[in-house]
Amino acid sequence: MRGRRSTISIGCAVLLATVAAAFGQQPTPTPALDRRGKPLPFGVQPYFKPDVPLGSGPHKAIMAQEEGLPEQVAYYPADLTTLGGKKLPIVVWGNGACINAGNRFRQFLTEIASHGYLVVSGGSMADKEFEVGPQENPAPRPPGAPGSGQRGGPPAQDPANPPGRVTVPVMKRAIDWALEQNASSASRFHGRLDASHVVVMGQSCGGGLAVQLAVEDSRVTGLGVWNSGAGLGSGAANTSIPLERIRGPVLIITGSESLDIAFGSGKNTFERISHVPVFYGWRDTMQHIGTYGAANGGELGQIAWQWLEWTTRSDQASAKVFVGPSCSLCKDRAWHISKKQVDKRS
Numbered sequence: 001m002r003g004r005r006s007t008i009s010i011g012c013a014v015l016l017a018t019v020a021a022a023f024g025q026q027p028t029p030t031p032a033l034d035r036r037g038k039p040l041p042f043g044v045q046p047y048f049k050p051d052v053p054l055g056s057g058p059h060k061a062i063m064a065q066e067e068g069l070p071e072q073v074a075y076y077p078a079d080l081t082t083l084g085g086k087k088l089p090i091v092v093w094g095n096g097a098c099i100n101a102g103n104r105f106r107q108f109l110t111e112i113a114s115h116g117y118l119v120v121s122g123g124s125m126a127d128k129e130f131e132v133g134p135q136e137n138p139a140p141r142p143p144g145a146p147g148s149g150q151r152g153g154p155p156a157q158d159p160a161n162p163p164g165r166v167t168v169p170v171m172k173r174a175i176d177w178a179l180e181q182n183a184s185s186a187s188r189f190h191g192r193l194d195a196s197h198v199v200v201m202g203q204s205c206g207g208g209l210a211v212q213l214a215v216e217d218s219r220v221t222g223l224g225v226w227n228s229g230a231g232l233g234s235g236a237a238n239t240s241i242p243l244e245r246i247r248g249p250v251l252i253i254t255g256s257e258s259l260d261i262a263f264g265s266g267k268n269t270f271e272r273i274s275h276v277p278v279f280y281g282w283r284d285t286m287q288h289i290g291t292y293g294a295a296n297g298g299e300l301g302q303i304a305w306q307w308l309e310w311t312t313r314s315d316q317a318s319a320k321v322f323v324g325p326s327c328s329l330c331k332d333r334a335w336h337i338s339k340k341q342v343d344k345r346s
Contacts, residue, residue: 055114073102075113089197094206101126108297122166208232229265255286
């Protein structure tokens with residue numbers, strides 16, 4: 001009987017392989033694992049080096065640490081000549097947990113950049129282990145643990161635990177750098193950036209930073225708040241931040257009330273904003289970690305670039321996702337949508 005079962009198993013395996021080959025499918029590569037046994041990166045395989053163009057948009061994008069930008073990582077189309085005369089709006093990003101790793105949200109930010117944007121994320125280029133996902137914050141190694149330091153000298157830096165945090169000043173310096181690059185004849189971005197559209201975004205703690213920056217910096221023309229709200233991560237009470245100073249359209253996205261710790265903060269922030277167009281949506285069964293780590297940022301990656309296309313380029317196809325009672329997200333039963341002044345916007 002055991003021999004018969006083996007024969008049947010082998011026969012099934014051969015049949016499945018034959019069917020897969022017939023449909024042009026290839027076996028899924030064995031995931032490369034980090035030192036904690038987690039798949040690299042975000043469970044998306046295979047792993048691609050930073051200079052490999054990725055994303056579903058028409059301008060495949062890379063990530064890089066640029067000269068003069070030591071605290072951030074930039075994402076942009078690999079071949080800027082494919083843009084023709086189209087300019088790149090500027091998007092500045094704050095990581096969840098305000099974590100100091102600019103490659104943390106690689107899938108999500110590369111997807112945005114591939115649609116023709118310069119995205120600058122707070123945090124320097126960290127070890128690729130950081131690309132595992134927002135929910136996988138590596139815990140600091142305790143003193144004396146293997147790899148935590150060297151005898152007789154200062155502790156060695158753990159590449160999976162970069163020091164410091166992303167802050168509002170760090171994100172502000174990203175805007176400074178981008179505008180300087182646009183003005184410099186020596187820069188690859190010279191004259192290629194749309195300085196009239198500077199959008200700040202962030203997830204969780206980084207979303208709180210984005211709100212604060214949008215309030216403080218008059219150069220900011222749009223705001224994206226992901227699994228977050230006013231005051232989250234900044235140490236300030238929600239009501240202490242003057243949201244009436246925000247200029248330009250606002251997007252607020254959270255998970256469900258039972259699964260996203262930022263649900264209340266996002267809802268409260270929406271309720272306090274009425275002077276600019278604001279689109280607020282939360283999704284059933286979505287957790288605080290969202291879909292940022294999925295290939296191309298998953299569902300949230302699509303929402304992000306479509307909102308940007310509508311608000312920075314007035315793209316009418318993308319506008320249909322958000323505008324009107326029959327907007328795409330409005331008709332999706334998994335989403336719960338509230339809006340102010342959005343349907344008046346062209």
